[in-house]
Each structure stands twice: as structure tokens, then as C-alpha cells.
Amino acid sequence: GAGVSQSPRYKVAKRGQDVALRCDPISGHVSLFWYQQALGQGPEFLTYFQNEAQLDKSGLPSDRFFAERPEGSVSTLKIQRTQQEDSAVYLCASSTQGAYTEAFFGQGTRLTVV
Amino acid sequence: KQEVTQIPAALSVPEGENLVLNCSFTDSAIYNLQWFRQDPGKGLTSLLLIQSSQREQTSGRLNASLDKSSGRSTLYIAASQPGDSATYLCAVNGPGANSKLTFGKGITLSVRP
Numbered sequence: 524g525a526g527v528s529q530s531p532r533y534k535v536a537k538r539g540q541d542v543a544l545r546c547d548p549i550s551g552h553v554s555l556f557w558y559q560q561a562l563g564q565g566p567e568f569l570t571y572f573q574n575e576a577q578l579d580k581s582g583l584p585s586d587r588f589f590a591e592r593p594e595g596s597v598s599t600l601k602i603q604r605t606q607q608e609d610s611a612v613y614l615c616a617s618s619t620q621g622a623y624t625e626a627f628f629g630q631g632t633r634l635t636v637v
Numbered sequence: 638k639q640e641v642t643q644i645p646a647a648l649s650v651p652e653g654e655n656l657v658l659n660c661s662f663t664d665s666a667i668y669n670l671q672w673f674r675q676d677p678g679k680g681l682t683s684l685l686l687i688q689s690s691q692r693e694q695t696s697g698r699l700n701a702s703l704d705k706s707s708g709r710s711t712l713y714i715a716a717s718q719p720g721d722s723a724t725y726l727c728a729v730n731g732p733g734a735n736s737k738l739t740f741g742k743g744i745t746l747s748v749r750p
Contacts, residue, residue: 529680554736565641565726565740566681579737614680618736626671626730626738628681 525549527629529615535635536605544600544632548617555598556626557590558614566614572598573620605636639664643727643741650717651749658712658744660727665705667731672701672712675724675743685712689731717748 528547536542548555554573558566559582568582574595583590587605592598602609612633616626640663650656660670669688673681685694685701687710693702700713714721724745728738 527680556737558738558740563742565728565742566738568737568739571737582737616681616738624736625683625686626736627683628673630680633678 527615527617527627529613529629529632531632532630533633533635535637538606538636539604540636541601541603542605542634544602544613544634546598546600546615546617546629548596548598548615549627551619552617552627553595553620554618554624555592556616556618557598557600558616559584560612560614560631562611569600569613602634605634607636610634610636639667639729639732639739641727641729641739641741643725643744645744646742647745647747649747649749652717652719654717654748656714656717656746658714658725658727658746660710660712660741662708662710662727662729662739664732665708667705667729668736669730670701670703670710671728671730671738672699672710673726673728675726681726684725717746719748719750722746722748 557569560566571579572592587603589601612631614631616628618624618626672684687703698715724743726743728740
């Protein structure tokens with residue numbers, strides 16, 4: 524597709540359940556980012572991939588969060604044993620390689636943990 | 638640690654008014670700065686990207702300026718319209734080489750007909 528695609532758009536999970544969020548970046552984009560946006564806040568960085576290599580995971584809030592991009596294209600963010608504080612919008616962005624390039628965002632996945 | 642501030646958090650103006658949205662950041666060692674628009678329940682739409690070597694960028698009724706040394710950027714919206722109502726987010730890339738963005742909390746703009 525022409526833009527960054529995320530699925531599902533909405534996810535309701537019971538506390539303790541595992542979830543998987545998918546991001547399909549713009550074709551050819553080397554860099555992929557995950558961000559978490561709490562209600563009324565700006566997005567906060569979670570993790571960064573360059574191709575299949577996860578170069579920075581300093582923003583992941585706990586070891587329950589795991590991200591992968593095995594073939595350097597589609598990425599999955601997995602949250603194990605979800606808790607209420609995990610409720611947020613999870614945004615994926617992609618860009619061409621380099622620090623000077625523009626980031627393009629997907630529509631996000633709204634996760635609600637009940 | 639880079640911090641980005643956007644004040645005020647919300648703004649309400651009558652249609653037709655020219656307005657300025659402010660953004661400040663603490664570390665001037667940035668690669669670029671991006672302004673985004675976010676509609677309720679939606680993702681982020683990139684409006685303007687200013688490289689660290691540039692002073693401003695323009696797109697239609699939007700003009701963004703960057704003063705890297707003072708850690709400030711402004712987004713100017715000319716002749717505002719009700720359709721401009723949204724949250725506007727400022728984000729900086731840097732310092733550091735991994736291209737992650739640090740965002741402000743955004744300014745929620747309401748343009749009254």
C-alpha cells in the first residue's frame with residue numbers, strides 16, 4: 524500500500540492476556556519505529572529497527588514488551604500478560620535510512636486492557 | 638535528555654484568524670524538526686519537516702520556522718478554517734544517531750465558525 528498500515532485498529536484484551544500488534548511499513552523504508560501514546564500525551568518512543576536489526580529498545584517499559592522484524596519489512600509488537608497501564612494507542616512509523624529523513628505514521632492500534 | 642514543550646495545551650480562535658503555535662526543545666543538537674497534525678482517534682499526519690540547516694518551510698497556508706540555537710520552532714497558520722481544528726504536535730530528531738523522535742504533548746486547536 525501507499526502508507527504505513529497497522530492492524531488491528533482496535534484491540535480489547537483482558538488483563539493477563541497476550542496481544543500482538545502488526546505494522547506494515549511503506550515499501551522500501553529501512554527504518555521502523557514503535558511509539559506508545561497515552562491519552563492526552565504525545566507519543567513516546569519504544570523501539571527502533573534498521574532493516575531486521577533492533578538497534579534501540581531503550582523505550583520498552585518492561586520485559587513484557589517484545590518487538591521483532593524478522594525479514595526487515597513487517598514488524599510485530601507483542602505484549603505479554605497485559606496490564607491496565609498498557610492501555611494506549613500504539614503507533615508505528617517508517618522512514619528511509621538516515622537521520623534527516625521524514626517519518627510517516629500509521630493510524631495506530633488502540634489497545635484497551637480491561 | 639531531550640525535552641519538548643508546547644504551550645498552551647489548548648487554543649480556541651475564530652475562523653479567519655492568523656495564529657502561531659509554539660514549540661521549544663532543550664537540546665539544540667537536532668537533525669530535524671517535524672510538525673504533525675492528529676485528528677481525534679487517528680494517527681499522525683506529517684505537515685512540515687525542517688532540517689537543522691534550514692530556517693523555515695512552507696506548505697500552503699502553513700509556515701514553520703526553526704531557531705536551533707535558541708531551541709524554538711513556530712508553526713504559523715494563515716487564515717484559519719474550522720477544518721484546521723486538530724491537535725498539532727511538534728517532534729525533534731536528535732541528539733543521537735538513531736533517528737527517534739521526541740514529541741511535545743501537542744496543542745489542541747479549535748477554530749470556531
